[in-house]
Amino acid sequence: MRAWVQFCLIYIFSGHSHLTLPCSVVLWRCSLSCCMPPFILNGSQLYTYSVCNVGEHEQDNWLRTTFIQRRPSASRVFVELQFIVRDCNSFDGSSLTCKETFNLFSSESDADIGTSFRKGQFKKVATIAPDEITSRNELRINTETRVVESLSRKGFYLAFQDIGACMALLSVRVYYKTCPATVKSLAAFPETVAGGGVNQALREVAGACVENAVSEEPPRIYCTVDGEWVVPVGQCQCMPGYEAVNDTCRDCQPGFFKAFVSNDACELCPVNTKLLSSGALLCPCAEDFYRAPDDPTTGPCSGLPSAPRELVATTTQLAAGKLQLSWSPPEDTGGRSDISYSVECRRCEGTACQPCGEKVRLEPASTGLMDTRVAVSELEPHLNYTFTVEAHSGVSLFASQGLPRSNRPPSTSTLTTPPKVTSMRLDERSLTSLSLSWAVAPRRLMPQPTRYKLTYRKKDDNLDVTTYTVLILEKSSVQISDLSPGTAYLFRVQALSPEGSPGGSSIEDEFETLTEGKEDAVEIHVIIITDVSFLLFRRRNSHSRQGPEDTYFSSSEQLKPLKTYVDPHTYEDPNMAILKFASEIHPSHVTKQKVIGAGEFGEVYRGILKAPGRKEGAVAIKTLKPGYSEKQRQDFLSEASIMGQFSHQNIIRLEGVVTKFKHAMIVTEYMENGALDKYLKDRDGEMPSFQLVGMMYGIAAGMKYLSDMSYVHRDLAARNILVNNNLECKVSDFGLSRVLEDDPEGTYTTSGGKIPIRWTAPEAIAYRKFTSASDVWSFGIVMWEVMAFGERPYWDMSNCEVMKAINEAFRLPAPMDCPSAVYQLMLQCWLQDRSKRPRFPDIVSLLDKLLRSPESLKAIADFDPRVSIRLPSTSGSDGSPFRSVAEWLESIKMSQYSENFTCAGVVTMDQVLQMKNVDIKNIGVRLPGHLKRIAYSILGLKDQTSTLSVFAV
Structure with missing residues (x-):
């Protein structure tokens, strides 16, 4: 966003009488009028300030604005100029001092000094050169914008100096940029003048949450020098009962709620709740539905569970007086998963029933059961036991508060324990048969018909071949035939309940058939079997082997x-x-x-x-x-x-x-010295090649470590290398997406994400094939950045131009003063066939050899501009050579040396082309970075001039 400044232009003085007309016009995106009659452009009259004294010597004409008051926070203003400059070649040789540029100056002041004017009060801002030159037959209007920075006093003046051009100034517009008033993350921020103080790129701005929103810390945001908001901090969130809609907090609609401070949308009221009006924080439970004390207040409400189903009793062990109760979960859980069970036991003799108490043992417990089974032991024979199983949930406590129990009927089952076998005896035996009988405990209730289950097997140590025989009998005796002579057998008898369930079991008895030649004798061996399942378990695992993973x-x-x-x-x-x-x-x-x-x-x-x-x-x-x-x-x-x-x-x-x-x-x-690219830019030309190669060695060593771990970095660049006080370089930034989003101009978007084009190998761009070889390509670009002291790879070329040039086998030229061995390594890293590129161990080894032999760094790579794709500012905007030294210097942002060239007598581009590095130093260019930029541009101009000459032939 831009803010405009209103002011006047005042003609100060000139050495020529026909330019002494007084002229003062208010500017508000308006035209200027002075000295020349209006002319017609696109059907409109256009007034100008103009001067055209190209036939006279020593021109020094000035035009100054009135006092421009500065908003206290606006330390950086933009000056937009519209002007016309006539082509000096159109004067047919009559021009003595014709120029095609003019100068912009500024001066700060705390008060309006009126018409008082001293040139010494002004400092130069820029030399203004036209992009379009006006000929005799065609009028061309130029628009240029320059920045006046570091303003600190109450106001300032602008002045324009003409030193011999034929030109007209059409309009001047002065403005500063602001970050517009905005709402971000539900925080409102006021309009703010862009940028901070001197050398400060960001201005921190405090904001306030919108209505019905709160924040744990005061919201703030940063305003950049370009008038853009970045990095909001301290996000505001909507209060309970409100949701974020666009940039406001709107109350929840009927049937919706929001219980907490957040930017989440309001939620639909959960099941079994009442639907309230707008702005609800919670939804209460509907009638006959509840929330447990531990339930979230935002969750659904639930009812009481129905009764458990299919209650049955079975025996699971051989010992007497034990059984297992099992059942199925309720058909209706009430919408809950925290179902538990309780078991109530009652013992009955005749018609009288009473709680079992501690006489009957339930395992693991009688209440709080999470499983649908319970083991019962210590049951007495000949008694009726009634077991009631009840389902509970987190809301069952409400049943004890006078609520009806109709929705949770108990599940009951009446069980009669079968009689207990007390003893087993051998009645008769032969070589191949055994006759057995057994006794049961006396009944105190009415006797019922009883059946028995008889199981027997040979007594044999080899359990792997054991065979069991099972008989169901209607009486308490049996004769078993077809047995083997002289063989011991083990017998076990269980009484069955009327329902067919196994009951209490006897001890296991051993009986042996007669052996030929021996008298009949009865030997009884009693063996208590405590855990048959353990023996079977051993059998299943007796053939286990070591698995292949061992x-x-x-x-x-x-x-x-x-x-x-x-x-x-x-x-x-x-x-x-x-x-x-x-x-x-x-x-x-x-x-x-x-x-x-x-x-x-x-x-x-x-x-x-x-x-x-x-x-x-x-x-x-x-x-x-x-x-x-x-x-x-x-x-x-x-x-x-x-x-x-x-x-x-x-x-x-x-x-x-x-x-x-x-x-x-x-x-x-x-890392005290920050990012490598910025560190190098601040020390342009100040570090020797040996030290730069040492930095490359550290980066290569880090990348060798990563490649050995099979890690591909994918975003290796000087901006992602950090430097500490010892000038050690360390690879950092392992979050690719964050870096790329900060610099959208440096990326190329594909279906798989973003790629930093200037640093990325061609196969990674085309096929997203990221490997250590693609990291090697990126390392070559980092080497170029280091030797070029942080120069941007491929300069101002677009991403499409970079990709096209790489595919056509063009590569970056050797930076100035780059050792030949280092540049050759760069070219090896940039081989199209990734299999032929060096590996990081090879790179570390080569750089180590160079550091051990400093003499190898003395041979400097030749700079041939013809191998470069485009050097910065090797021609004018239309591709033609520059018409003046000032125009050329302005294009490469070195206009501060215009007077140095003029004082040295270098006033034509032909003279510039003859200059060498020593000549550039002799005219006063001392900073290594500036020397390099000017020398680069001259080399490019020489190459372009040579090419044009060839075309001319």
């Missing part, structure tokens, strides 16, 4: 796992990856000191980590802004899950994470 442990070598990167996204629960790979830090051990950056998820702080058993030290703290979703939290912490797996001096070290408290944080070691 061979993994056959040698100590197989016990040593290979260190390999594990993708945290393969975990079903991402929180498990955090627990496995990152150590938890208590937030009281972390102290935030200063904001050093802002990312997608929140702010980045410099801070102090002071944990027990650890040395206090500086750390970097990445924070997660409030109001995050669970996915944002997992994405934020996934980088820690990755970093936590690495341990190398050239990989950024993870100190730990804060996840068990409300505000999640990632804590890493603090």
